Amino acid sequence: MPPAAPRPNPLEDLRYWWDSSVAWVNHHWLQIGIAVGAGLVIYFLLSLLRTFALKRAQSAPGQFTLTDIVGRVIHKTKSTVLAIVAIRLVAGYANPPAIILATIQFVFTIAVVLQAAIWAREIVIGLIQRRAAEGHNETLTNAMGIIRLLISVALFAIAGIVILDNMGVNVTGLVAGLGIGGIAIGLAAQGIFSDLFASLSIIFDRPFRVGQAIKYDNSSGTVERIGLKSTHIRSINGELLVISNTNLLSKEITNYAHLHRRRVTFLLNIVYQTSPEMLRALPGLLEEQVKAAGHEFIRSSLVTFSASSLDFELLFDVFSEDFDQVTAARTDIAIRIVEALGEAGYEFAYPTQTTFTAAPDGTMIMPYAESPKPKTAPARTAKPG
Numbered sequence: 001m002p003p004a005a006p007r008p009n010p011l012e013d014l015r016y017w018w019d020s021s022v023a024w025v026n027h028h029w030l031q032i033g034i035a036v037g038a039g040l041v042i043y044f045l046l047s048l049l050r051t052f053a054l055k056r057a058q059s060a061p062g063q064f065t066l067t068d069i070v071g072r073v074i075h076k077t078k079s080t081v082l083a084i085v086a087i088r089l090v091a092g093y094a095n096p097p098a099i100i101l102a103t104i105q106f107v108f109t110i111a112v113v114l115q116a117a118i119w120a121r122e123i124v125i126g127l128i129q130r131r132a133a134e135g136h137n138e139t140l141t142n143a144m145g146i147i148r149l150l151i152s153v154a155l156f157a158i159a160g161i162v163i164l165d166n167m168g169v170n171v172t173g174l175v176a177g178l179g180i181g182g183i184a185i186g187l188a189a190q191g192i193f194s195d196l197f198a199s200l201s202i203i204f205d206r207p208f209r210v211g212q213a214i215k216y217d218n219s220s221g222t223v224e225r226i227g228l229k230s231t232h233i234r235s236i237n238g239e240l241l242v243i244s245n246t247n248l249l250s251k252e253i254t255n256y257a258h259l260h261r262r263r264v265t266f267l268l269n270i271v272y273q274t275s276p277e278m279l280r281a282l283p284g285l286l287e288e289q290v291k292a293a294g295h296e297f298i299r300s301s302l303v304t305f306s307a308s309s310l311d312f313e314l315l316f317d318v319f320s321e322d323f324d325q326v327t328a329a330r331t332d333i334a335i336r337i338v339e340a341l342g343e344a345g346y347e348f349a350y351p352t353q354t355t356f357t358a359a360p361d362g363t364m365i366m367p368y369a370e371s372p373k374p375k376t377a378p379a380r381t382a383k384p385g
Contacts, residue, residue, distance in 0.1 A: 035094040042086040050077055069126035076118050084111040109166045117159040124151055131204055195229040198245035202226055207249075212257035213323070216241075216248060261317045262326045263298070266334070268341075269309035269349040278346065282312060285344060289336040290316045295329060309349030 057071025088108040091101060125148055165171050203226065208214045213222050214233070221235040231248055233241040270282070283300040290297040298315035305311075314337075318329045341348070357365045 031094045035090040038093070039086040039090045042089055043083055046082045046086065047079065050074055050082070065130070069123060069130065072126055073119050073122045076122050078111075078115060078118075081111045081115045084108050106167070110163055113159045113162050113166075114156075117155040121148075121151055121155050195245045198249050199226065199228045201249060202231070202245060207253055208255050208257070212255060214256065215254035216243065217251045256323070257321070259321055261296075261319050262323070263315060263317050264326070264330050264333070266314040266337070267303075268312040268314060268337070269306065270312060271347045271349040272308075272310060274310065274346065278344070279310065281344075282346070285340055286312075286314050286337065289340050290314075290333060293329065293333055293336060295319070295333070306349075308351050308353075 054071055054074045057067050057074060084107055088104055091104045128147060161171050208223055210223050210226060219235060219241055221233040221241060224234050225232040230242050230244050233243060235241055286300045287297045296317040298317060300312060300314045303311050303313045318326045320326055359365050
């Protein structure tokens with residue numbers, strides 16, 4: 001049976017490290033002094049650069065601009081990180097022992113990774129706040145607390161994994177465990193996270209905003225509030241529709257806010273007794289009324305022969321985003337058409353039906369009594385003379 005390996009003695013390791021450090025200082029004191037001086041100069045230059053960049057960024061006008069975000073990132077740069085970077089840059093010149101160099105490298109890795117996580121957090125949060133400020137989105141502003149927490153947890157979890165990987169720890173199992181845990185949490189809160197990400201999609205993609213009129217599925221109304229889980233829409237009839245963000249994005253949405261023009265359609269029913277000349281002149285007459293009102297005429301034509309009328313279609317555009325103005329324009333055009341057609345001798349048709357009856361032998365029978373024929377005086381015969 002082989003003898004058991006001797007257990008390491010921490011005191012002996014500490015004594016060995018101390019003796020190596022003392023020997024290193026005694027033999028390389030000049031290089032150490034030069035490295036310390038160079039490190040101080042580097043730290044001073046990095047601090048001066050940070051101060052200069054921070055002043056330039058803070059002096060720029062506006063809030064939540066790209067310059068403001070850069071200034072916030074620079075402001076979050078720690079002086080400790082600058083000192084560790086300076087030490088790492090000059091450490092190789094002093095020829096330190098392997099254990100000291102490894103310690104410096106380890107501390108440098110931790111500092112840089114954590115600082116990178118802080119920078120990334122400030123950049124992402126700054127961009128989100130900038131987006132919220134552009135759209136004046138109260139929902140996103142109120143949700144910044146939970147968004148900041150989620151971003152911080154995600155970034156620092158990644159930073160922790162990177163640090164452990166540089167320490168030589170096998171992080172494969174840890175990553176797999178975090179992945180399984182994330183899947184479990186996602187399945188448990190699937191509805192909440194689905195609505196949350198749908199809300200962020202609405203906020204950033206902006207298919208509509210608060211105060212805009214939209215049509216969702218078979219409902220129409222004005223958006224009153226965009227929440228983290230649901231959106232409130234005030235319908236045309238006055239009801240408040242509360243729709244989950246996931247369901248809202250799963251259907252086609254029509255936004256009426258950016259209609260620079262609105263198309264209006266009229267269907268005119270003209271009687272069959274109208275002459276062909278008048279039918280040919282009708283599209284031109286309708287075009288005159290539309291242009292006289294200051295709107296854009298699209299077309300007018302006979303579209304079908306209905307049971308009781310000849311149907312003409314009129315299409316024109318009203319250049320306005322205000323639906324009230326469009327409604328007023330439609331009313332004005334309708335009244336103009338009624339006046340013009342009445343003056344030109346046109347008649348509007350209304351549903352009528354004529355019934356014809358026949359006798360059993362097929363002889364047509366009038367649906368009303370025939371007018372009596374006028375009586376004629378009997379002819380007088382001449383008397384023989």
